[in-house]
Amino acid sequence: MFQHIKILSPIIxxxxxxxxxQVKLEVNTIPTKVDIHLDGVNLGSSPIKNERxxxxxxxxxxxxKGYAPLTYDxxxxxxxxxxxxxxxxxxxxxxxxxxxxxxxxxxxxEHRWDVDMVRLRLEAGDHLLRxxxxxxxxxxxxxxxxxxKKYN
Numbered sequence: 830m831f832q833h834i835k836i837l838s839p840i841i842x843x844x845x846x847x848x849x850x851q852v853k854l855e856v857n858t859i860p861t862k863v864d865i866h867l868d869g870v871n872l873g874s875s876p877i878k879n880e881r882x883x884x885x886x887x888x889x890x891x892x893x894k895g896y897a898p899l900t901y902d903x904x905x906x907x908x909x910x911x912x913x914x915x916x917x918x919x920x921x922x923x924x925x926x927x928x929x930x931x932x933x934x935x936x937x938x939e940h941r942w943d944v945d946m947v948r949l950r951l952e953a954g955d956h957l958l959r960x961x962x963x964x965x966x967x968x969x970x971x972x973x974x975x976x977x978k979k980y981n
Contacts, residue, residue: 851881853910866890897952
């Protein structure tokens with residue numbers, strides 16, 4: 830009988846150390862009802878309450894239609910609880926239009942176009958718009974996107 834106790838005690842010890850090392854997790858978002866994924870597993874919609882997480886490196890993916898997705902890497906240290914708050918930026922449709930010919934537009938050093946009208950879905954916030962003519966910059970400005978807009 831004592832031999833069985835010796836065999837089971839390391840298993841029980843590992844189980845209890847695993848359970849005791851877990852950290853309580855709460856995730857709140859603005860807006861609410863955002864899909865929360867932890868290490869590729871869907872935890873459900875925010876707010877997340879009384880979830881458990883093990884110490885170590887974890888990856889959060891936070892998504893909601895109409896908002897910019899967010900990826901967040903987190904190193905969890907042994908603790909009693911972690912509470913995370915995330916604010917998702919809305920995405921707005923913006924239309925850029927010009928009647929002047931020969932212009933090239935560049936947004937945030939990434940998006941380029943030379944047509945007279947383009948629609949882009951942009952995350953709320955400040956964006957750098959540069960305008961080129963014959964390879965030289967003729968205008969540069971920061972535009973603030975905080976609602977659907979039309980730029981002429």
